[in-house]
Amino acid sequence: MAKISFILNGHKQTIDTNPNRRLLDVVRQDFKLTGPKEGCGEGECGACAVLLNGKIVNSCSVPLANVDGQDIMTIEGFSKTKQYHVIKDAFAEAGGVQCGYCTPGMMIATESLLRTNPHPDDEAIKIGLSGNLCRCTGYHLIIKAIHLAAEKGEGLW
């Protein structure tokens, strides 16, 4: 057991737990934040993506010890931001949402990408999404959505 402190969706949290637990399990079980999903459990599909200090990570592959003193944002926190609203409207308009299981991860991936590259081209978007698997859409309309978000959210990133 160890005391681990971190910022979760803007609030400081300290928990006393096994530091080897996966960040995904801690946010889902201890904080009841079920937006991040488990798809593969080995860092391959991106359904569990969260922002760690503003950058995308797969929370199933992060031991809790690694987030001590760090800033974590899940989809629940991100969905309160202006950026989220631009991205989700773009996904709706483009048709980038089907079964929805990968979608919270796609929101996080888009945010992480636009933070570093507010005007990505197709290639940059594909690289930005390459860690997030979607089996429904063939990615085409998700890529379109991200272009749309970049355009509509001009100045936000």
Added chain:
Amino acid sequence: MKDISQSIIKVDNDEKTSGLAQYVADIEMDGMLFAMTKRSSIAHGEIIDIQYPQIPEGYYIVDYKDIPGKNIVKVIYEDWPVFTEKKVTYIGEPIMLVIGPDKQVIVDILNHIHIEYQVIEPVFDWTDSVIDYHYDKGQAKKMFQQADSIIHKEYQTGYQEQAYIEPQGYIGYPEGDKTTLVGSIQCPYYVKNAVLQVLGEKEENVRIIQATVGGAFGGKEEYPSLIGCQLAVAVKKIQKPIQLIFEREEDMTVTTKRHPSKTSFEAAIINNQLVALKAKVGIDAGATIGLSGVVLSRALLAVSGAYTINHLDVSGHVYRTNTVPNGAFRGFGAPQMFFAIEMFIEHVAKSLNEDPLTFKKSLLAKQGDFTSTNGIFRDPILMPEMIKKAMEVSDFQAKHQAYESSKAYKGIGMSLFFHGCGFTGSGEKDVIKAKVRLKKDHDKQVQILVAAVDMGQGVKTTFRKLVAHILDIPIDYVIFNNPDTDFVPDSGPTVASRTMMIVGGLLARAAESMKKKWHKNSSFTVEKEYEQPDYIKYDEKLFKGDAYPAYSWGVNVVEVEVNPYTYEVNVLKSWAVYDVGKAIDERVVLGQADGGLAQGLSYGYLEVMNHQSGRILQKNMTDYIIPTAMDMGEMNTYIYENPYAFGPYGAKGVGELTLIGGAPAVAKAIENAIGTNVYKIPVTPEYIMELIKNGKN
């Protein structure tokens, strides 16, 4: 009034983007236990003895001895035990559940259960034929006797895993005398009927509720009946809430997949024309038959592809092997057959030194032609103009010629295909007997009561839109909750590209009746039941008559480059043209088109799955490659309207059609790039190397 095809924002976007949508793993209940499965470690044998460790208090073993009813999962062919009693027939066959409050302890118990087997020689070759079908059309025998020449080729397709991103799962709990399951499922009533038989319970004591479904693609058609039955037995025994959710490795190695297939064709040639076709089709069922007979039927019915061939001699076999059972997957036998026939027609044309396109166009099915089973293509077929469109936008002819004579390792390929919409033959009338209900309350709200599941294909949006459009009320007044068998009638399973055409068709009729009786302050219910168009008559045994009430059609063109050193394939661009009758929402159809084609393309060149002595070798998303965004080329889709009289606003099936043409189109593009014939999918770099090394064929 607006054209119904004009897209609206999907009704479930916000709950999905925000992470608030509840999938089964997101449901937590007080005192919830977890279930994990002990499975067979051998491919074939008999259980002689089971040694259990000390089971701590609060932990349970649930096996066949706990089943109050019949130890068989109710699917079309009933040969699938809920828990095996003695005989194991594949690696991963479920033997028992271990249940308790702590997953670590469960794993520890599982690791200490020792099972002793008497090994029986497993069968992996396709020798044990358990279903044999045969049908004829015309006078194939005579034509083969008169033939100038006979061309013979064989084709093979591999496994495909559905790879929905959300693994299979349920939570089950008791509600008084009732056993309730909430799950990631396509077919609430399949599960309910299966559980009723296993528990030997009364109708009212089993309740099945659909959670938000994170992708299915056929993988959640019949498989959830198996694990639903297991969990129901556990809940009945333990009387506590229990969660049963697969991890990815378990999901990938033990759930049903697309049947591998082998097809042998012979073409009788007279005057350089293909006049008769002989086909022998085999599919690998795995250890249980389940849906395999129906999958084979759909494959056999598509034997002449998008063409009219007047003389057919068709036989098919389902082989049982000691491997994981195969089952439903978007397309259901059609992707295997369309790969084979599309390649064969092209290869025949090449053998005859005919231009493949001219050759294919001369054979193309036309309105009024007889189908493979002597039914009639009653509705207009728009394929000539669809092909023209696909060729224009892709610059097919010029590219095909240029790539053929160059060493650029680039290629372009085109596939032509259809999909029969709805259940095969008299399935809708005799087996499914769909029923839908619309309920209006005093506040002008109208509730849709059907068992159709939104698994991402957008039916929550399109059904609400359809009903609102007919009633001419705002979509917000129309409610459509996830199906719960305590409240919705059995409108049938969410399969077979039947949801909009059949269930939507019934809802449209119900909405029209409701509109006639509409009174602002009254509350009332309208029910409709499926009535088969009377011209549809089909004999399942003889394979004779109209197998489907309607057909959707498609043309795919795919352009690829092949790396000349590594032989890796890169899809550059694709163009797809579809006749789906009428799009109930254009953007939803475009989403299906992209996703279906992506799955079809990767079935053709990327997705490799195989077994070694019955053990599936690809265990996770790292080993089993599905496309990432990096694998996708530019996609272009064109939708043609061709309303079907009995579909709502003319709508036909969409979901499966879009997967079918991908594999043959990409395989032909690869042929164009490397200059040799392709006979099997997936077309891996290893296979391309083999083809190139072996030279022209």
